[in-house]
Amino acid sequence: MKRSFPLLFLAATLLSCSSEQEVQDTAETDATAVVVTPTLTKAWETDTVMTTAESTLYDKEANIIYVSNIQGDHSTKDGKGFIATMSPDGSVRNLTWVTGLNAPKGLAKMGDKLYVTDIDELVEINIADSTIANRYPVQGATFLNDAATDGEKVYFSDSGTGKVHVLENGQVNTVAEGMEGINGIAFNEEGELFILDGKGLRQYGLQDQSSRFVNETVTGGDGLVIIDDSTYIASRWQGEIYLIRNGKEELLLDTKEQESNTADIDYIEDEKLVLVPTFLKNRVVAYKLDY
Numbered sequence: 001m002k003r004s005f006p007l008l009f010l011a012a013t014l015l016s017c018s019s020e021q022e023v024q025d026t027a028e029t030d031a032t033a034v035v036v037t038p039t040l041t042k043a044w045e046t047d048t049v050m051t052t053a054e055s056t057l058y059d060k061e062a063n064i065i066y067v068s069n070i071q072g073d074h075s076t077k078d079g080k081g082f083i084a085t086m087s088p089d090g091s092v093r094n095l096t097w098v099t100g101l102n103a104p105k106g107l108a109k110m111g112d113k114l115y116v117t118d119i120d121e122l123v124e125i126n127i128a129d130s131t132i133a134n135r136y137p138v139q140g141a142t143f144l145n146d147a148a149t150d151g152e153k154v155y156f157s158d159s160g161t162g163k164v165h166v167l168e169n170g171q172v173n174t175v176a177e178g179m180e181g182i183n184g185i186a187f188n189e190e191g192e193l194f195i196l197d198g199k200g201l202r203q204y205g206l207q208d209q210s211s212r213f214v215n216e217t218v219t220g221g222d223g224l225v226i227i228d229d230s231t232y233i234a235s236r237w238q239g240e241i242y243l244i245r246n247g248k249e250e251l252l253l254d255t256k257e258q259e260s261n262t263a264d265i266d267y268i269e270d271e272k273l274v275l276v277p278t279f280l281k282n283r284v285v286a287y288k289l290d291y
Contacts, residue, residue, distance in 0.1 A: 038243045038291035040252045043273060044090035045285040051082075053277035053284055055146075055223075055264035057107035057114075062127075063088060065266075065275060066097075067284055068104040068116055075119060075143065077102045083116065083125070088268055090286060098130050106147035106264060108154050115154045115167070117144035122156055122167055136172050138165055146223070146264060150187045157182045157195075164195070164204075175206055184224035184234065184264065196221030196234055201244060215244045223265035225274075233274060233289075235262040241274065243291055253287065260285075 052070035059066065065086040072080040081101030085093040106117045113133065114125040120141040124134040138144060142160030149155065154167040155175070164176035164185065181198025188194065193204045200216035201224070214232070223235040232244040239256035242249045253276075255262065261279035267289075268275065274287045 036291070038250055038252055038289070040241065040274060040287035040289055043286045043288045046086070046090060046092065046283050048282040049092060049095060050084065050277070050282045050284060052279055053084075053263070053282060054105045054279060055107050056266040056275040056277050056284060057109060058088070058266050058268050058275060059109055060268075060270075064093065065284070066107050066109075066114060067277060068101075068107055068264075070103045070105070072103065074103050074105075077119060081118065083107075083114070086284065088271065088273065088286075090284075094130075098125055098132065100132065105145050106156060108147035108149045108156070110149045110151065110154055115147055115149075115156075117147050117156050119144060122147070122154065122165075122172065134170075136167055136170075138172050141165075145182075146184045148185045148187055148193075150191045150193075155185060155187075155193065157185050159183050162197075164193075176204060176209065181220050183220075183222050186224045186226050188226045188229065194224060194226060194232070196224050201232060201234060215247055215249055217249050218242050218244060222263055225265060225267040227267070227269075231291075233265065233267060235265045235276070237261055237263055237279070241265065241276070241287075243289075245291075252289075 053067050055068040057066045067084040069082050072078045081104040082096050083098040084095045085097045102118050104116045104118050108115045112127050116123045122136040126133045141158050145157045145159045147156040162179045163174050166175050179197045184196035186194050195202050195204050200219050201214045203212045218234050221234040222237040225233040230246050235241045239262050241253040241262050243252050260281045263277045263279045266275045272289045276285045
């Protein structure tokens with residue numbers, strides 16, 4: 001018995017040291033994970049072939065990027081606006097895929113149709129033959145902006161009136177009002193609506209008109225991408241892009257000094273590419289996101 005006690009003591013000591021080392025290693029690993037800083041690294045950019053590029057939308061099914069181009073004043077009905085198509089590698093497929101628009105902005109795809117906001121109407125485009133199928137006038141609209149879909153209906157914002165409208169069965173109705181500075185809208189996989197307006201990023205309940213703020217720092221946002229239940233990418237038109245995680249914002253990009261705008265962005269998840277229409281710089285720029 002006396003001879004075995006030192007061995008037992010030695011074993012217990014070694015086990016204790018091993019456990020303490022494991023705890024220390026785990027703590028160091030956790031600490032390393034916490035301090036990872038998100039970054040955007042430029043992957044490619046187009047030449048200045050776009051004209052007032054306002055919005056990008058990635059169509060995963062067709063592996064195509066749609067780009068709305070205002071080509072003129074953002075609120076003038078001049079017929080100069082157009083939609084371009086691109087490949088995810090940055091090459092332009094068809095610069096004038098659809099023409100005859102005025103000041104096209106937000107884009108949304110549902111089924112075999114592409115929808116684009118155009119000042120005071122929502123335009124429906126047949127993707128198969130790139131023809132305009134319908135135009136839906138919106139009474140009282142002054143500055144229709146972003147568009148999104150929950151898979152069944154098309155929703156779109158009016159920055160001029162502070163409203164959110166919906167297109168359902170060929171009819172346009174208003175589903176939200178009183179949102180000053182509203183622009184970017186997006187739906188998560190559960191069909192919940194998120195909104196960027198003058199007060200920040202909020203989740204909005206369409207059934208009960210409830211509102212819950214996710215972040216109140218990134219105000220006056222433009223483009224909105226939902227990555228998961230707690231992670232979002234939001235742009236400000238002047239030249240800022242933020243990553244919002246668990247309610248906290250982190251500045252990813254600031255191009256204000258270069259006067260390069262960051263308008264209605266989109267995201268290619270498989271490649272982790274953020275697609276940025278630069279508006280007055282007449283380019284689309286893609287950045288690789290690391291976070």
